[in-house]
Amino acid sequence: MKLTQREFEEIRNHIYRVSGIYIQNGLLEQAERRLNPLLATAEIHNYKNLISRLVYKNDVHLCDRVILAITSEENHFFADMPTFDTFKEVVLPKLAETIQSRKRKNHVRRGAKINIWSASASKGHEPYGIAMLINEFVESQEGEGVERDDFNILASDLSSTALAKAVAGEYDSDEVNLGIDKDRKEKFFRSFGDKWLAKSAIQDMVDFRKVNLSEPFTRLGGFDVIFCRNVLEHFNDNTKRSVLNQFTYMLTNSGFLILDRRNSLNGFLDYYEHVEHNGSMVFRRRENMEFSTV
Numbered sequence: 482m483k484l485t486q487r488e489f490e491e492i493r494n495h496i497y498r499v500s501g502i503y504i505q506n507g508l509l510e511q512a513e514r515r516l517n518p519l520l521a522t523a524e525i526h527n528y529k530n531l532i533s534r535l536v537y538k539n540d541v542h543l544c545d546r547v548i549l550a551i552t553s554e555e556n557h558f559f560a561d562m563p564t565f566d567t568f569k570e571v572v573l574p575k576l577a578e579t580i581q582s583r584k585r586k587n588h589v590r591r592g593a594k595i596n597i598w599s600a601s602a603s604k605g606h607e608p609y610g611i612a613m614l615i616n617e618f619v620e621s622q623e624g625e626g627v628e629r630d631d632f633n634i635l636a637s638d639l640s641s642t643a644l645a646k647a648v649a650g651e652y653d654s655d656e657v658n659l660g661i662d663k664d665r666k667e668k669f670f671r672s673f674g675d676k677w678l679a680k681s682a683i684q685d686m687v688d689f690r691k692v693n694l695s696e697p698f699t700r701l702g703g704f705d706v707i708f709c710r711n712v713l714e715h716f717n718d719n720t721k722r723s724v725l726n727q728f729t730y731m732l733t734n735s736g737f738l739i740l741d742r743r744n745s746l747n748g749f750l751d752y753y754e755h756v757e758h759n760g761s762m763v764f765r766r767r768e769n770m771e772f773s774t775v
């Protein structure tokens with residue numbers, strides 16, 4: 482299906498208004514490639530119809546699917562392994578120290594929890610991946626006073642379609658086989674017909690919520706770790722700055738911000754040190770660098 486320049490601009494303006502996602506000029510052909518399969522599955526016969534439902538009938542569900550088609554490359558579990566290795570090898574041991582210190586200070590067996598936010602969680606691969614690594618880490622720390630219950634994971638996305646799939650925790654064999662080895666698959670999923678269902682060991686650790694990063698979100702509170710991968714590059718400079726502003730405000734002292742290679746922290750580097758490991762884009766909030774410009 483051919484997408485004209487005028488149709489492209491109408492779709493682009495609408496998506497920008499709703500999500501802050503800015504489809505660059507020159508990406509018309511890419512948008513067409515990503516949207517054509519959606520038109521086919523949704524039985525929409527041309528782009529005029531799509532625009533009519535999107536813009537004039539304000540079909541929120543369809544809009545969700547368009548945003549997902551535009552921003553989501555095929556994602557799978559542990560895509561970008563070096564980042565997850567850094568989380569496992571550097572971030573989790575530091576979080577364990579924080580847990581132990583919070584428990585010592587509070588003189589309780591359960592200290593204040595470690596809060597982790599997966600801010601563009603999409604269909605759940607990222608937050609469930611985090612939950613698997615936490616499970617494995619806690620097992621390896623037996624006797625060190627770190628428990629699975631010491632961690633909370635919030636998974637959010639703008640797309641209700643993606644979130645519904647994440648909440649269900651239901652994946653095709655292909656999705657599970659790509660990125661997850663046999664042991665992890667057996668440990669964290671159970672087969673259900675031709676699907677694989679996330680087990681409660683990972684599902685119970687994650688809360689899901691719809692959050693639009695292009696609107697204010699500091700009400701979500703403070704976090705020890707924020708993952709924000711593969712979405713910032715779709716925002717324009719103002720939106721990206723506003724998102725990073727709010728993350729910097731929300732991160733606890735020495736908290737971790739985990740980005741991807743397409744996104745840097747330009748303009749915010751004074752507040753972070755780069756965790757040099759595997760070339761991954763993991764940053765640690767400097768202690769006592771007051772930040773109150775939100």
Ligand SMILES: C[S@@+](CC[C@H](N)C(=O)[O-])C[C@H]1O[C@@H](n2cnc3c(N)ncnc32)[C@H](O)[C@@H]1O
Pocket residue numbers: 500501502548549552553554556557560600601602603604606607637638639640643692693694695709710711712
């Ligand atoms: C490529 S996926 C990222 C998945 C995951 N973070 C990863 O890297 O594996 C991009 C996600 O960003 C979401 N998204 C787009 N605009 C958003 C916005 N304004 N606020 C929150 N999420 C948004 C899309 O719905 C999509 O699920």
